[in-house]
Amino acid sequence: MNQFVDVSKVIGMKQTLKAVKEGNAIKVILAEDTDEKIKKSIVECCDQYQIALERVETKVGLGKAGGIDRAAAVIAIIK
Template sequence: MLEQLKNQNKLVIGTKQALKAVKEGRAQTLFIAKDAEKHVTRNIEELAKEMQLQIVYVDSMKKLGKACGIDVSAATAVILK
């Protein structure tokens, strides 16, 4: 599943942008790093569950960032429809 991220041109990285995409109904799949701070990911996780979005949990923020093709950690990422 993570391999898909690298090849996505419709990718949003970061909780603020991802939350916005989920709220607007543009999100297809949500990726959440397991080691991300709960207060950072709680809102987007709850909203994604309400909207019945696919949620993929990634082992670490570092792995998620790398999978997204960035050199920094990422708490969340979203593949857009």
């Protein structure tokens, strides 16, 4: 499940929000077991900037998909 290893990406809420706001994000992947406050911020930002949002089950799974050895709440695929 390393589907996001070989793509340009940023990991984490702050970097994802920055990428979306600067117009660099193509798609955002959000883990469902993320804190509600973080999920709300990400969803609202993606809605506002019309960025595709994909949801996955867990932060641990998302981290592994992104090629890191820790949990990741959110990943943005960037240009």
